[in-house]
Amino acid sequence: MSLKTELHTHVGSLRRYALVLTRDPVAADDLVQETLLKAIAKSDTFQPGSNLRPWLFRILHNTHVSELRRAKTRTDAAPDLPDPVARDCQHTQLELKQVLGALDQLPEAQRMPIILIALREMSYAEAARCLDVPLGTFMSRLGRGREALRRIVQGVGAGKLTILKRKEGDA
Amino acid sequence: MTRTDTPDPGLDPDLMAYVDGTLAPERMAEIEARLAHDAQAREAVAQWRHFGNLLHDYAASADDRPENLQIAALERQLARKLQKRRWRVVAFGPVVQRIAASVLLFAAGWGTHALYGSGTGNGGTVYPQFVSHTLAEHTAYKLAAFERASFEAYEMDAALDWMSQQMQQKIDSPKLDRLGYQVETARLAVVDNQPVAVFYYRNPDNERITVSMTPRALEQPDYSLRVAERDGERMAYWSSEGLHYAVIAATDAGSITTLAAAVQE
Numbered sequence: 001m002s003l004k005t006e007l008h009t010h011v012g013s014l015r016r017y018a019l020v021l022t023r024d025p026v027a028a029d030d031l032v033q034e035t036l037l038k039a040i041a042k043s044d045t046f047q048p049g050s051n052l053r054p055w056l057f058r059i060l061h062n063t064h065v066s067e068l069r070r071a072k073t074r075t076d077a078a079p080d081l082p083d084p085v086a087r088d089c090q091h092t093q094l095e096l097k098q099v100l101g102a103l104d105q106l107p108e109a110q111r112m113p114i115i116l117i118a119l120r121e122m123s124y125a126e127a128a129r130c131l132d133v134p135l136g137t138f139m140s141r142l143g144r145g146r147e148a149l150r151r152i153v154q155g156v157g158a159g160k161l162t163i164l165k166r167k168e169g170d171a
Numbered sequence: 172m173t174r175t176d177t178p179d180p181g182l183d184p185d186l187m188a189y190v191d192g193t194l195a196p197e198r199m200a201e202i203e204a205r206l207a208h209d210a211q212a213r214e215a216v217a218q219w220r221h222f223g224n225l226l227h228d229y230a231a232s233a234d235d236r237p238e239n240l241q242i243a244a245l246e247r248q249l250a251r252k253l254q255k256r257r258w259r260v261v262a263f264g265p266v267v268q269r270i271a272a273s274v275l276l277f278a279a280g281w282g283t284h285a286l287y288g289s290g291t292g293n294g295g296t297v298y299p300q301f302v303s304h305t306l307a308e309h310t311a312y313k314l315a316a317f318e319r320a321s322f323e324a325y326e327m328d329a330a331l332d333w334m335s336q337q338m339q340q341k342i343d344s345p346k347l348d349r350l351g352y353q354v355e356t357a358r359l360a361v362v363d364n365q366p367v368a369v370f371y372y373r374n375p376d377n378e379r380i381t382v383s384m385t386p387r388a389l390e391q392p393d394y395s396l397r398v399a400e401r402d403g404e405r406m407a408y409w410s411s412e413g414l415h416y417a418v419i420a421a422t423d424a425g426s427i428t429t430l431a432a433a434v435q436e
Contacts, residue, residue, distance in 0.1 A: 016231060
């Protein structure tokens with residue numbers, strides 16, 4: 001695979017990852033642009049022959065974390081969760097909204113592994129390299145994060161889904 | 172068993188590998204048998220998978236977005252930077268440095284002045300026949316007039332055997348893949364009743380290199396390495412072990428020397 005083709009594939013992955021991180025297509029593209037600008041500036045640090053994808057994801061990850069910290073200093077108000085891009089039925093959208101909302105409640109260290117693995121584009125080891133953590137740490141965060149996500153969704157879901165079912169029953 | 176006594180499914184690497192499809196096939200059945208009897212693990216696995224599917228589909232919706240032209244421009248810029256970076260690392264890497272040094276030593280008897288002096292410039296410079304022909308091959312790209320046979324990359328082994336017979340000398344195709352170039356085609360041309368083996372290379376950025384090898388007759392001069400420029404094309408040519416070599420590419424003087432060194436090796 002040529003470098004151009006490889007890079008194009010990775011940029012597609014970055015856009016997908018950025019969308020889940022930001023929940024906003026415009027902000028996602030801004031994040032990818034910022035990532036590419038930084039990658040251009042740091043291109044001399046890339047070791048040819050090494051894997052390009054973790055290098056790019058690490059830049060995006062760090063850029064996103066920096067931006068989150070900056071945003072936190074600007075406002076402590078929790079941002080409204082934008083509606084996800086419509087793809088499926090109302091129930092799926094509600095579930096997705098719940099999962100995305102639950103993800104927001106997780107610590108960043110657990111949130112990132114869940115999203116990276118959900119992309120289904122890399123191994124555990126490669127995803128760990130993207131986040132610059134040892135594989136054992138990554139696995140532990142992924143597992144704990146998944147269980148925490150499940151508990152949050154179950155807690156939230158019980159109430160909201162009951163309301164939804166009641167509304168459907170009223171209609 | 173109380174809730175606190177129950178092992179956390181999130182700490183079970185086999186369950187995670189099962190959900191993520193990374194479990195070895197021979198262990199799949201084992202985990203499935205376990206799940207059949209473990210309602211808690213079954214529920215956890217089902218939910219992880221479901222949440223993963225939701226997130227995956229949401230992420231994939233980015234593919235439905237139109238192309239972002241600014242991202243595309245930055246992507247091209249980064250590709251160029253990384254390509255240059257790859258080139259620099261290869262060019263200054265130990266292997267190429269060693270072969271470049273060997274070629275420069277080979278030319279040292281003539282001195283640096285001779286290496287970059289002779290043949291530089293356009294006006295009226297006369298190059299040896301094998302250089303002029305290679306330049307014509309490179310510029311016209313596969314000059315049909317002189318062709319006797321042409322081979323694709325996958326036929327290279329047979330091509331080299333046949334061309335070696337025709338040239339009555341063992342030749343090998345230069346290995347330039349470490350510099351990012353793959354051989355595309357090889358041709359045997361006949362110029363002034365003399366066979367010339369010509370190899371065409373290309374890198375992922377579509378940059379071409381033409382390399383030729385011509386048997387050197389006893390009465391012909393033995394050329395030390397020379398680097399010249401003509402119409403934006405750099406040429407390196409020299410003689411070694413009964414062959415004249417010419418390498419032509421649209422590149423700078425340092426890079427053409429590196430390419431020459433790689434061909435020589």
